[in-house]
Amino acid sequence: xxxxxxxxxxxxxxxxxxxxxxxxxxxxxxxxxxxxxxxxxxxxxxxxxxxxxxxxxxxxxxxxxxxxxxxxxxxxxxxxxxxxxxxxxxxxxxxxxxxxxxxxxxxxxxxxxxxxxxxxxxxxxxxxxxxxxxxxxxxxxxxxxxxxxxxxxxxxxxxxxxxxxxxxxxxxxxxxxxxxxxxxxxxxxxxxxxxxxxxxxxxxxxxxxxxxxxxxxxxxxxxxxxxxxxxxxxxxxxxxxxxxxxxxxxxxxxxxxxxxxxxxxxxxxxxxxxxxxxxxxxxxxx
Numbered sequence: 001x002x003x004x005x006x007x008x009x010x011x012x013x014x015x016x017x018x019x020x021x022x023x024x025x026x027x028x029x030x031x032x033x034x035x036x037x038x039x040x041x042x043x044x045x046x047x048x049x050x051x052x053x054x055x056x057x058x059x060x061x062x063x064x065x066x067x068x069x070x071x072x073x074x075x076x077x078x079x080x081x082x083x084x085x086x087x088x089x090x091x092x093x094x095x096x097x098x099x100x101x102x103x104x105x106x107x108x109x110x111x112x113x114x115x116x117x118x119x120x121x122x123x124x125x126x127x128x129x130x131x132x133x134x135x136x137x138x139x140x141x142x143x144x145x146x147x148x149x150x151x152x153x154x155x156x157x158x159x160x161x162x163x164x165x166x167x168x169x170x171x172x173x174x175x176x177x178x179x180x181x182x183x184x185x186x187x188x189x190x191x192x193x194x195x196x197x198x199x200x201x202x203x204x205x206x207x208x209x210x211x212x213x214x215x216x217x218x219x220x221x222x223x224x225x226x227x228x229x230x231x232x233x234x235x236x237x238x239x240x241x242x243x244x245x246x247x248x249x250x251x252x253x254x255x256x257x258x259x260x261x262x263x264x265x266x267x268x269x270x271x272x273x274x275x276x277x278x279x280x281x282x283x284x285x286x
Contacts, residue, residue: 032279032280034275034277034280034282035277035278035279036277037058038058038156038277039058039275039276039277040055040056040057040058040155040157040185040275040276040277040278041055041056041273041274041275042054042055042056042190042214042273042274042275043055043056043078043271043272044216044240044242044265044267044271044272044273044274045071045074045075045078045267045271046267046268046269046270046271047067047068047071047074047242047267048067048068048098048243048244048247048267049098049220049242049243049244049246049247050065050067050068050071050098050099050101050242051064051065051067051093051098051099051194051195051216051242052064052065052066052067052071052074052075052102053065053192053216054075054078054079055183057154057155057156057157058155059154059155060088060089060154060155061079061084061086061087061088061089062087062088062089062090062091062154062159063075063087063089063090063106064091064093064181064216065091065092065093065099065100065194066090066092066099066100066101066102066103066105066106067098067099067101067102068097068098068101068102068126069097069101069102069104069126070101070102071101071102072101072102072103072104072105072106072109073105074102075102075105075106076105076106076109076110079110085110085111086110086111086112086113087106087110087111087112087113088112088113088114088154089112089113089114089115089116089152090103090106090107090112090114090115090116091115091116091117091161091179091181092115092116092117092118092130092179093118093178093179093180093181093192093194093195094118094174094175094177094178094179094194094195095117095118095120095121095122095124095126095127095174095177096174096175096195097124097126099194099195100122100124100126100127100130101126103126103130103133104126104129104133105133107130107133107134107137107139108133108136108137111137111139112139114140114142115134115139115140115141115142116142116144116150116161117141117142117143117144117179118143118144118163118164118177118178118179119143119144119145119163120167120177122174144161144163144179145163146163146164146165146166146167147163147165148163149161149162149163156185156186156278157183157184157185158185159181159182159183160181160182160183161179161180161181161182162179162180162181162182162204163179164176164177164178164179164200164203165203166199169199169200173197173199175194175195175197175200175219176196176197176199176200178193178194178195178196178200178218179194180192180193180194180196180200180204180207182207182209182212185276185278186278187278187279188213188214188276188278188279188280188281189209189210189211189212189213189214190212190213190214190215190216190274191204191209191212191214191215191216191234191236192216193215193216193217193218193219194218195218195219195220196218196219197218197219197222197224198224198226200218201218201224201226201227201230202226204230205226205229205230205233205234209234210234211234211235211236212234212235212236213236213237213238213276213281214236214237214238214239214240214274214281215234215236215238215239215240216239216240216242217239217240217241217242217249217253217264218230220241220242220243220247220249221241221242221243221248221249221250221253221254221266222249222250222253223250223252223253223256227253228256231256231257231260231262236262237262237263237281238262238263238264238265238274238281238283239257239262239263239264239265240264240265240266240267240272240274241253241264241265241266241267242267243266243267243268244267244268245268248266248268249266263283265283265285269285269286270285270286271285271286272284272285273285
């Protein structure tokens, strides 16, 4: 009897177009089959407490952050195994070593159409190597000025990249310079937040982007004063937290996501794949 009730509920949810996510394997709950010809695929790599992601539309590749030094090899192998020889867009949300670390290798190994970065500089070895290799490769770097945004469209997916609103967030607040990427593909919305802390999260809320289906959880799962309000504002159905066994998400974050019924994936469990055809989203891990 319980199985019949569960099946009936799933059918109702499918007819309503509710997004579905699965734990270890993808499960499609939809009135219509997943349209592979329209698939957009996001891969969030298990690179510890660092961000490295690849977003693929039918004809384009976007890399969002590159992890730590050495993680560029993971991006290179992934693209190489798929026979992909160029990157259309590379976004470095900010210049902490766990976001820009692998960029020097990526810009050296692949021709890149556009590179977007926030409008500030760093003196770290990882940043300087990235800038030098980009120069050597003849790859232009586009800094997005404070308060401005960039918009583009890939295969029907609309992208908007938002710059921070200030030039100064105080001492040791580089995380708040994080670029924020919003993607809408038909009825499905993704939000990528870098390492946004309180001030930057408030700026993102002030954009009034509405609810999203997928959230790349900000700042590796740290629970902040703005966390509850931020989750209330964007109401994600699924989220990925980039963390490690030694530096895992805060317990309060884990509890909050569970209590809110948000399907949460932690990269300690392996790579996470999020796929959509514009009407349904399917998540898997491992």
